Amino acid sequence: MSHIKEEIKFPIREAREIVKDLMQPNAFIYWVDFLFHITLGWGAFFFCSHSSLFSPSQCGFFFVSVFSFFRAAIFIHEITHLRKGTFRLFQFSWNLLCGFPLMIPSFLYKGVHNDHHNINLYGTRGDGEYFPFVHEGKSKIILFILSSFFVPVLFFVRFVFLTPLSYCHQGIRLFVLEKFSSLSIDLSYRRTKSSLNSVGMWQVQEFVACLFGWVFLLMVIQGIIHYKILYLWVVTFGAVFFINSVRTLCAHCYRYSENQTLDLSEQLLDSVNIPKSFLGFLWAPVGLRFHATHHLIPEMPYHSLGETHKRLMGKFSCKNLYIQTNSNSLCSTLSRIWRES
Secondary structure: OHHHHHHHHOOHHHHHHHOHHHOOOOHHHHHHHHHHHHHHHHHHHHHHHOOOOOOHHHHHHHHHHHHHHHHHHOHHHHHHHOOOOOOHHHHHHHHHHHHOOOOOOHHHOOOHHHHHOOOOOOOOOOOOOOOOHHHHOHHHHHHHHHHHHHHHHHHHHHHHHHHHHHOOOHHHHHHHHHHOOOOOOOOOOOOOHHHHHOOOOHHHHHHHHHHHHHHHHHHHHOOOOOHHHHHHHHHHHHHHHHHHHHHHHOOEOOOOOOOOOOOHHHHHHOEOEOOOOOOHHHHOOOOOOEHHHHHHOOOOOHHHHHHHHHHHHHHOOOHHHHHOOEOOOHHHHHHHHHHHO
16 A cells, blocks of 8 residues: 555656656657668678688677667667557668567567566566566576577577477467567566567568578578678677676666565666766667666657756756666676675
8 A cells, every 4th residue: 555655656747747848759860870870780790701700800890790789779679669650660670670680570579678667567577577686696697697698599599490380389389479579588487478469560570580580591501691600690699688688787776576566666766877887878878878767757768868867867856766776887786786696
């Protein structure tokens, strides 16, 4: 009962009123940002594959490709929050240029991430994006970091091999849909049929991702694409998922066990802002340095989160609560979760 009262008193309406003029996504910014970085990513990937092994130029191109792909891929988060029926061409282009080639079509995140923002599901077993690292201990943090390198291989196998097999065997199909159809951090998470069906044309995305994978694999087998491109693909996107796993560890405090229901204040304080991170544009692109701000106003477009944070720090009546979400740096945030685990 106390939770209900606290939620009502929390001035979420006031916070939205302060920043209501910032809530319209700017299509020009989305297109320019995404197209620039996905072009830079594929260009650097091409030159990396044609450079001498471990040469300074290859290392430089690898660095550029990893962080460019990472920024482009993170737009899957923005796509999930865009109002239904809007930005359709942008979503199609993202899948075509990034989602399908990286084996992460947008349906893997839609629905799953929306549940993460559901006040009744946050931090529970129904939230695939939350794991109680503090309660589970340091070994689970290490396992989470190391396993991220294998995510590209797992999704490649999922779409290229398990997808066609699943249509021949009901048990495999159920396993694929429940366990391999979401970008989640909780290995025990099972995606529900209703969650999948809430995403329009997800089966078409699944088919096209499968087609992309088979075309790529057959071109490697036929010698049209050199086999080292496949190795570079695995290493590059393993690095992308590794960086994202580090970023994910800094998104929340992960102090709560899965059998607790949190009110809005507790959810906010369990989320983290790192506004002054010098390299935040690399490891937490597309506004993800302001993760607590995002949880407070999930529909705020990424290009407005910096200004939103600034206004709330100055004008919000609950700014003493809001300030508690701030962390000084990536290292201090990682140190905290490691120390508390």
